C-alpha cells in the first residue's frame with residue numbers, strides 16, 4: 194500500500210530501505226528492435242541485427258539499445274564500451290569531422306551538452322541528437338532525501354508533488370530523475386481517480402510510460418523499483434523481474450512470467466510474505482490488490498467473490514484484469530469448477546501471449562475428464 198494510503202506506518206524505517214549512493218547492476222537484455230529476439234550481450238545483438246535484418250543505414254547503439262531519430266537523454270556517464278557504431282564510414286560531432294574510432298571516446302567524456310552526431314556511409318546518413326545531462330551523486334542523493342520527506346508527509350497530492358518539485362529544483366543535473374518520479378506519482382493519482390488529479394484516468398498510461406522512459410538510465414534502487422512496478426502493471430513480467438530484483442512483487446512477476454511463457458505453474462508456489470518496505474511506500478492500489486491474492490494460502494468464498502467484483506470494477510485496468518482472470522481460472526480449477534474455468538480460458542484465448550498457456554490448461558482439463 195502506497196504511503197498515501199492509510200495503512201503505511203513504518204515511516205521510521207524509510208531511510209533504511211536503500212543504501213546511499215547505491216547503484217545496481219542489472220542483467221539487462223539486449224532486444225532486437227526489428228523482431229522478438231533478445232540477447233544477453235550487445236555484440237550478439239549487433240551480429241544478429243546484421244545477419245537477420247540486413248540494412249544499409251548507419252546504426253548507433255547505446256548500452257545495447259538502438260538510438261532513433263528522436264532526441265535521446267543521457268543521464269549517467271557513458272563508457273566507450275557502451276557505444277557501438279555499425280555501418281558507418283564517416284562521423285561528425287556538432288558539425289566537425291571526427292575519426293570514427295574517436296566517437297565513442299569523445300562521447301564518453303561529455304557531461305552537460307547537447308550533441309548532434311551524424312554518421313554516414315557512402316550512400317546513407319543517420320542523424321542523432323544526444324542530450325547529455327549527467328546527474329551528479331550530490332543531486333541524486335539530494336532528490337532521494339526530498340523523496341523521503343515526501344513519503345514522511347504521507348500525502349500524495351498535486352500540492353505535495355509541487356512542493357517536491359520546488360525543493361528539488363536546484364538539483365539540476367538530475368532533473369530527469371525528478372521528472373521520472375513525478376510522472377509515476379501523477380500517473381498513480383490519475384489512475385486512482387484522485388480528486389486532486391486534473392488528468393483523465395486513462396492518461397495514467399502516458400504518465401507511466403514517460404516515467405519509465407525518464408528513469409531508464411538510472412540504475413538506483415528507487416528508480417528500479419518504480420520501473421519494476423510499471424513493467425508489472427503493463428504485464429511485462431521479464432522486465433519487472435529484472436528491475437525488482439527481489440521481494441514479493443518479484444515473486445509474483447515470476448509466477449506470471451511462467452504463465453506467459455506457457456508453463457502452467459501453481460500459484461501456491463509463489464505465495465508472498467508480509468509487505469516489504471519499498472512495496473509499502475510505492476505500490477499503487479491495483480498492484481497491491483493483485484499482490485493480496487498471493488498472500489492467501491486458502492482463499493475463502495468471500496475472497497473469491499471479492500475477486501469477481503474486481504473483475505468488473507472500472508478501477509482495475511485491462512492489464513490488471515488479465516492477471517486477475519488467470520488467478521480466477523486457477524481457483525476455479527482448484528475447486529473443481531472446470532466449466533466456468535473453460536469459459537474464462539476462452540476469453541483469454543485471443544491473446545497471443547497467453548495462447549500457449551491456455552492450450553496447456555485446456556488440455557489438462559480435457560485429460561482429467
Ligand SMILES: [Zn+2]
Nearest residue numbers: 225227228230
Ligand atoms: Zn531481430
